Amino acid sequence: MRSVESLITDQHYKKLTWGVILIPVSIIFYMLQSVRNFLYKIKVLNVKKIDIPVVIVGNITVGGTGKTPFIIELANRLIQKKIKVGIVSRGYKSEYSNPREVSISSFYRDVGDEPLLIKTKVNCPVFVGKNRFLTANHLIKRYPETNIILSDDGLQHYSLFRDYEFILVDGLRYFGNEMMLPAGPLREPLSRLKKADAIIVNDDNGRLTIPKAKLIKSYCDDKLTSISGKKHINFSSINNKGLVAITAIANPNKFFRTLKLKNLNFTQVVFDDHYNFRQSDFDAYEDMHIIMTEKDAIKCAHIKHSNIWVASISLNIEDDLINNMLIKVGLN
Numbered sequence: 001m002r003s004v005e006s007l008i009t010d011q012h013y014k015k016l017t018w019g020v021i022l023i024p025v026s027i028i029f030y031m032l033q034s035v036r037n038f039l040y041k042i043k044v045l046n047v048k049k050i051d052i053p054v055v056i057v058g059n060i061t062v063g064g065t066g067k068t069p070f071i072i073e074l075a076n077r078l079i080q081k082k083i084k085v086g087i088v089s090r091g092y093k094s095e096y097s098n099p100r101e102v103s104i105s106s107f108y109r110d111v112g113d114e115p116l117l118i119k120t121k122v123n124c125p126v127f128v129g130k131n132r133f134l135t136a137n138h139l140i141k142r143y144p145e146t147n148i149i150l151s152d153d154g155l156q157h158y159s160l161f162r163d164y165e166f167i168l169v170d171g172l173r174y175f176g177n178e179m180m181l182p183a184g185p186l187r188e189p190l191s192r193l194k195k196a197d198a199i200i201v202n203d204d205n206g207r208l209t210i211p212k213a214k215l216i217k218s219y220c221d222d223k224l225t226s227i228s229g230k231k232h233i234n235f236s237s238i239n240n241k242g243l244v245a246i247t248a249i250a251n252p253n254k255f256f257r258t259l260k261l262k263n264l265n266f267t268q269v270v271f272d273d274h275y276n277f278r279q280s281d282f283d284a285y286e287d288m289h290i291i292m293t294e295k296d297a298i299k300c301a302h303i304k305h306s307n308i309w310v311a312s313i314s315l316n317i318e319d320d321l322i323n324n325m326l327i328k329v330g331l332n
Contacts, residue, residue, distance in 0.1 A: 009063055009250075012185035013176035022183035030180050033188065040158045048133045049161035050140065053148050053329035056162045058155025060192050061175060061185040064251030064273070065168040066202040066218060066315060068114050068295065071152050073315045074166075075122045077322055078148065083331060084124075086139045089115040089152035091128030093274050099129035099138035108299050113274060114152065117298045132160045148331060156187055163329045167196040169210065171203020172254060197328060198321060216315050220258050224309035227297050233309065235262045242288040243267070248275035248296055255293055258313065266291065279303055 011019050039045040057074070059065040075085045091100075091112030102111045102119045111128050119126045125143045129135030136149050154160065155167065169175075176185040193199055199213040208215045223232045243264060247255050248271035256268055271281070282290065282305050290308045292300070297310040326332035 013173045019183045026180040026183040047161050050136050053163040055164045056151045057166045058153050059168045060188045065170045069315045072121045084145050084147045086146040087126045087150045088135045089128050091115050097130040099135040102126040165196045166198050169201045171201040221312040227308040244285050244288050245291045
């Protein structure tokens with residue numbers, strides 16, 4: 001069963017919703033945010049700078065835009081260029097607020113599902129913590145050879161100085177009803193896009209409606225991997241009869257659309273974003289094939305089921321996009 005928060009978020013991406021009754025609250029939210037931003041501008045609130053470049057990968061909406069696969073691809077491409085990368089994240093629903101290093105053996109409830117997934121996909125230091133400035137400094141202190149910090153999300157954390165900003169946009173939903181929270185999905189007004197160094201539209205439809213934005217496409221690997229990581233099968237090997245896609249991500253429809261492009265017929269089961277799976281969630285599908293995302297699978301090591309398969313979603317980032325960022329931060 002999905003939470004009230006998730007149902008409200010779904011309404012944000014419909015043109016006509018009952019969310020209009022929340023517009024007065026959205027106006028208050030916008031005013032408070034404007035005051036906060038002004039205090040940073042006049043230096044009443046401090047912006048802290050670390051000794052190496054900081055690159056923010058964030059968004060101005062609630063709901064998934066593909067930040068995690070983007071930062072994974074970006075980090076791996078930088079590592080290929082012999083750049084020493086460090087990644088910091090809040091670690092959503094992490095049980096710790098102080099800076100903490102993520103390892104392959106970390107428990108997802110301790111560090112968050114997305115940082116743990118990033119660590120399994122990228123060979124670089126990954127740290128989580130509520131205060132991104134302190135977290136970045138802890139990373140640099142332990143790994144002084146690091147010469148760039150990538151911040152997973154954190155666009156609205158203005159206390160940390162940033163040298164470059166990527167703002168990601170979901171090209172299938174864009175900005176929904178274009179209203180501020182809680183009436184709409186916007187964390188910040190659309191005018192915020194003008195301040196970004198690069199706007200990335202994650203869209204596999206090939207549409208591009210934002211001036212100066214760059215289009216990237218997501219793609220799904222042809223092979224599915226067992227949850228143990230020991231077996232691999234092709235999508236074509238799965239019998240469409242008795243197939244269920246289970247997910248607990250912010251934008252499940254994007255995942256389902258990817259599977260439909262593989263000509264699969266399946267039952268859709270949706271849980272709240274970052275949901276902690278239990279064995280009982282899978283008991284009804286014992287005789288079925290289950291497909292899920294890597295982010296979901298990272299939380300299912302304890303699940304006993306013989307037919308859970310993991311779909312790997314990746315992004316293709318153009319070289320020019322990375323090179324322009326490196327020039328701006330002084331690493332090219």
